[in-house]
Amino acid sequence: MTSLSLTIATRESQLALWQARHVQQLLQNLGHQASLLGMTTRGDQILDRTLSKVGGKGLFVKELETALETGAADLAVHSLKDVPMELPEGFALAAVLEREDPRDAWVSNRYARLDDVPQGAVVGTSSLRRQVLLKALRPDLDIQPLRGNVNTRLRKLDDGQYDGIVLAAAGLKRLDMHDRIRHEFDTDTMLPAAGQGALGIEIRADRQDLMALFASMADARSWRAVTAERAVSRCMGGSCSMPLAAHGQWQGDTLHLRAAWGDELQPDAPLVRTAASAQVTDLASADALGQQVAQLLQAAGAKQR
Numbered sequence: 023m024t025s026l027s028l029t030i031a032t033r034e035s036q037l038a039l040w041q042a043r044h045v046q047q048l049l050q051n052l053g054h055q056a057s058l059l060g061m062t063t064r065g066d067q068i069l070d071r072t073l074s075k076v077g078g079k080g081l082f083v084k085e086l087e088t089a090l091e092t093g094a095a096d097l098a099v100h101s102l103k104d105v106p107m108e109l110p111e112g113f114a115l116a117a118v119l120e121r122e123d124p125r126d127a128w129v130s131n132r133y134a135r136l137d138d139v140p141q142g143a144v145v146g147t148s149s150l151r152r153q154v155l156l157k158a159l160r161p162d163l164d165i166q167p168l169r170g171n172v173n174t175r176l177r178k179l180d181d182g183q184y185d186g187i188v189l190a191a192a193g194l195k196r197l198d199m200h201d202r203i204r205h206e207f208d209t210d211t212m213l214p215a216a217g218q219g220a221l222g223i224e225i226r227a228d229r230q231d232l233m234a235l236f237a238s239m240a241d242a243r244s245w246r247a248v249t250a251e252r253a254v255s256r257c258m259g260g261s262c263s264m265p266l267a268a269h270g271q272w273q274g275d276t277l278h279l280r281a282a283w284g285d286e287l288q289p290d291a292p293l294v295r296t297a298a299s300a301q302v303t304d305l306a307s308a309d310a311l312g313q314q315v316a317q318l319l320q321a322a323g324a325k326q327r
């Protein structure tokens with residue numbers, strides 16, 4: 023294959039840059055050249071409000087898509103968790119890479135475990151999913167908003183405003199901040215968000231010339247698992263103002279998919295939890311399992327919003 027010279031559109035947070043450089047390295051290993059085009063997105067600019075209140079999907083991806091559209095960049099690297107369930111017309115997911123740890127992590131300068139924090143402790147997170155899952159574990163907690171990129175959130179923790187915070191283990195591990203993780207929550211108690219820990223490569227749908235290249239970088243099992251998770255989200259309406267968790271785990275060729283739904287209009291109502299398993303051998307059977315789990319959620323009282 024001829025050597026390509028590609029431009030990667032990326033946000034400029036430390037984590038986004040790590041992820042873009044990771045893909046740059048993978049491309050270089052295949053004999054291609056890749057440079058980075060750093061950009062700021064609306065999601066990076068709005069730091070004073072909870073994203074679910076800002077509304078709108080794809081706050082972290084739109085500007086990157088514009089760069090793909092104009093040809094300023096050939097690909098964008100995203101945390102799949104931040105990518106809307108349905109890409110806008112004209113764009114395609116060219117690959118999902120091997121997944122990093124999908125779990126949530128407890129980060130604290132005061133308490134080694136969430137179980138150790140006293141009644142009424144202040145825990146930081148702006149994720150509705152983390153809020154409802156934490157409340158289900160510990161109704162007494164005082165959960166306070168916490169926005170910003172990973173470094174900003176850690177700084178706010180270190181300022182002493184919180185007894186502890188919850189972050190994705192994947193982000194901390196990528197940034198070589200393993201030592202910040204006091205413990206990882208098991209996925210039974212803190213079921214991860216759809217796509218957490220996975221990276222996606224987005225291209226313009228008409229760039230058929232790039233499809234085979236990225237397909238060779240993809241991890242089939244990660245791609246199938248996140249496809250099932252994202253199908254749950256899509257079927258439930260998938261906005262970031264819905265507390266929703268969806269996580270697939272492999273046992274051989276069987277994908278075990280669990281989901282949890284909380285009612286943002288009734289934050290104190292119990293969570294609806296469901297699960298289903300199926301043999302998953304391609305993206306279509308993964309998507310079908312996700313649809314099935316979304317139907318089970320709705321049969322158990324979850325509402326599409």
Ligand SMILES: NCc1[nH]cc(CCC(=O)O)c1CC(=O)O
Nearest residue numbers: 101103189190192193218219220
């Ligand atoms: N919402 C921000 C975001 N998007 C992806 C990650 C972590 C990395 C990943 O899930 O791949 C984070 C930070 C966090 O949730 O702590």
